[in-house]
Amino acid sequence: MSAGTIEYSSAVGRGVVLAAVLGSGMAMLDGTVVNVALKTIGKDLDASLAQLQWITNGYLLMLASLILLGGALGDRLGRRRVFVIGVVWFAAASVLCGVAPDSTTLIAARVLQGIGGALLTPGSLAIIEAVFVRADRGRAIGAWSGLGSIAAAIGPFVGGGLVEYASWRWIFLINAPIAAVTVVVALKYVPETKGESDGPFDVPGAALAAIFLGGLTYWLIEWGTSLAPAALVIGILAGVAFLVVEHRTEHPMMPLSMFRSRNFSAANAMTLLVYAALGAIVFFLVIDLQTVLGYGALEAGVATLPLTVIMLLFAARGGALGARIGPRIPMTVGPLVMAVGVAWLSQVGAGTSYWLGVFPPVVIFGLGLSLMVAPLTMTVLAAAPEGRAGIASGVNNAVARAGSLLAVAALPVAVGLSGDQYADPVAFDDAYGKAMLICAALLAVGGILSWLTITPGPVAPAEDDERPRERVSSRHPLDCPTRGH
Numbered sequence: 001m002s003a004g005t006i007e008y009s010s011a012v013g014r015g016v017v018l019a020a021v022l023g024s025g026m027a028m029l030d031g032t033v034v035n036v037a038l039k040t041i042g043k044d045l046d047a048s049l050a051q052l053q054w055i056t057n058g059y060l061l062m063l064a065s066l067i068l069l070g071g072a073l074g075d076r077l078g079r080r081r082v083f084v085i086g087v088v089w090f091a092a093a094s095v096l097c098g099v100a101p102d103s104t105t106l107i108a109a110r111v112l113q114g115i116g117g118a119l120l121t122p123g124s125l126a127i128i129e130a131v132f133v134r135a136d137r138g139r140a141i142g143a144w145s146g147l148g149s150i151a152a153a154i155g156p157f158v159g160g161g162l163v164e165y166a167s168w169r170w171i172f173l174i175n176a177p178i179a180a181v182t183v184v185v186a187l188k189y190v191p192e193t194k195g196e197s198d199g200p201f202d203v204p205g206a207a208l209a210a211i212f213l214g215g216l217t218y219w220l221i222e223w224g225t226s227l228a229p230a231a232l233v234i235g236i237l238a239g240v241a242f243l244v245v246e247h248r249t250e251h252p253m254m255p256l257s258m259f260r261s262r263n264f265s266a267a268n269a270m271t272l273l274v275y276a277a278l279g280a281i282v283f284f285l286v287i288d289l290q291t292v293l294g295y296g297a298l299e300a301g302v303a304t305l306p307l308t309v310i311m312l313l314f315a316a317r318g319g320a321l322g323a324r325i326g327p328r329i330p331m332t333v334g335p336l337v338m339a340v341g342v343a344w345l346s347q348v349g350a351g352t353s354y355w356l357g358v359f360p361p362v363v364i365f366g367l368g369l370s371l372m373v374a375p376l377t378m379t380v381l382a383a384a385p386e387g388r389a390g391i392a393s394g395v396n397n398a399v400a401r402a403g404s405l406l407a408v409a410a411l412p413v414a415v416g417l418s419g420d421q422y423a424d425p426v427a428f429d430d431a432y433g434k435a436m437l438i439c440a441a442l443l444a445v446g447g448i449l450s451w452l453t454i455t456p457g458p459v460a461p462a463e464d465d466e467r468p469r470e471r472v473s474s475r476h477p478l479d480c481p482t483r484g485h
Contacts, residue, residue, distance in 0.1 A: 006191070008136035008143075015189025016131055017143050022182040023087050024124040024144070025151035026175055027117050030094070032151075033159025033171040034059075035282050036301040039290045040168045042422060047103040049412055049422045053221050054107045056283060057405050061217060062114025063121070064401035065210035068253045068394045069202065071122035075195025079127050084186050086119030091179030098172035122394065130193040153308050156301030163297035202253035204245050209253070211238035213402055220409035254395050255388070264383035264392065266453035267331075267376060271396055272403040273446035274335055274372070277439040279404025280411045281342060281365075288432045289358075292350055292425045303358055310366030311373075319374025327375035328454040334372025335447035339440040341365030346436030349429050368443075379454060407442075411435050 006013050034056065042052050074082040093113035100106035125144065132140045162170040215235020219228045246252040259265045282304070289300040322330045341364035348357055377393070384392030412418070415431040415438070422428055 004131065005133060006131045006136075007133055008139045012189050013132065013136070013140065015185055016127065017140055017147070019083075019182055019186040019190050020124040020128055020144050021147040022178060022185065023083060023120055025148050026087070026090065026178045026182065027121060028148060028151040029155050029158065030113075030171070030175060032155030032301075033162065035286050036156065036159040036297050037163045037168040037171050038283075039287050039422065040163050040297055041103075041106070042420070044168065045100075045103045045106065048419055049417055050221050051103040051107065052422065053408055053412060055103070055110055056408050057217055057221070058107045058110035059114040059117065060279075060401050060405040060408070061210065061213055062111055063117045064398050064405055065213055066115060066118035066206055067121060067398050067401070068391070069206040070118040070120075071126065071391075071394055072201055072253070073119065074123050074126055076201070078192045078194050079123050079130060080186060080190045080192045082119050083123030083127060083190075084183055086116050086121070086123060087179050087182050087186070088116075090116030090120055091176050092116075094172040094175035094179075098169040127190055127193070131191055149308075149312055153305070153312070156303075156305050156308075157298070160296070160298030160301030165298075200251055202245075202249060202251060205242060205249065205253040208238045208242035208245060211235065212242055213405060217405060217409045220406065220413060223413045254398075255391070258384060258388065258392060258395065261383040262453065263379055263455055266449065267379045267383065268396055268399045269453075270331065270335075270446045270449050271376065271380075271399050273442050273449065274338075274376075274403070275400040276403035276407035277338075277342070277442040277446075278369075280407040280435060281345070281439050283408050284411070284432050284435045285345065285348075287422055288348060288428060291423060292429045292432065293348070293352060303354060304362060306359060306362050307366040307369070310363060311370050314367065314370035315373055318371045319378065321371070322375030322378055326457045327379045328450060328456045330371050330375040331379065331450035331454055332447045334368045334370075334375075335443045335450070337368030337371065338365050339368075339443035339447065341368060342436050342440040342443060346433045346440065349433070350425065407439075411438060414438065 006016060008014075008017075038052050038055065041047065041055065042049075045051075047055070070082065070086070090113055093109050093116050096109035097106055097113060100109055125141070128140045128144055129137060158174075159171055162168070162174070212235050215231045215233075215238060218231040219235065222228050222231070243256070246254050246256050259268075286300050286304065289295040289303055290297065295303065318330060318334070341361040344361035344364065345358070348361075352358065377396070380392050380396045412431070412435075415434040417428070417431045421431070
């Protein structure tokens, strides 16, 4: 069956949606359960805090660096082909994670898993955009979004249950059967599609981005070691070289001309701040619930479930509000409300009641997040020149991942955590409170930045003479570090 001719109500159409949901849902589920399992992994593998940071950041590093390249590979080589390769790669790396005998092996496997995620993630939505008839695309995307959200909802139960009643290794091993079903369904139902561009891949840009983020991450996590200064210098040089390459190459991974738009630049700056806070909040909160409050893995996972429920109930309404009044107010008020919730969460400590001290601020945080997410995405897409909405979304997705990556690397150092102090209730409790206040400050700055820089009312697309082919980034409407990577 040809691309752009499949109807949603057909058996093939349902098969396409199923393959996309299984693939993206596998990645979403993995991110949720890894957060819940970190403390248990650390205890079982005798890992230091720095190693736990690398277990999280090894994945994020590759995903942030290569996600745009993964989308370009799908456009060139075939979206189904790259999607299937990504699923198989992700599953193989997951098995390696599941059998890792030590933290070093697990970190290496997580890096490999991130490469698979960068191949898999852009393909799920790009396939839907490419194969369905125009009239059915909205319905197909809605189904993909809704069904994918189920993965977020069940993540805390699945992850916490596996960690508590089986083994943390099963949070990775469970990906193998899911991947097998995904590949079978994809090969049976998903037609192959390709993009229109024949430009070269921006491999130097992707490599320099990885070196830049890797150098900064190593410097932040391994602060005080002999190699840290060299890593910082290499990272900075790679960042400068990345900007030069992206300016000079004919087919850049991240077209710098897009940043001429004030709204585009402002929205991405705000994204960096807000998603940095989001990544750090989840990293610290789930460990705090287990180390300081004594929650089991399942309890810690379920404790954050109200956030997902609120996003499911109100994120679409936040988008509708942004469309009606413009994104400036939701992008200002949302982070400020989130900051209030996080400041309250900073008071969580030994003996804190869940219903009085954890549940209310999580709800407040979720309301602010649901108000902000859709208007932020709308602003990024509206600020992009015609024909560049997909790559604009991809750039914003990469910025969000990079923000989480750098925050998880930097904050433990900033609040004085090191070694195995994540398992010490007294040491972690003090550091946790400081970290939450820093995150609240980041969110507040993000909200103020939006008020000062985002244009009130509807946003007009930026003008640009360059019209490269569209790349679709599969940022899920509810995709954020609180429930993904």
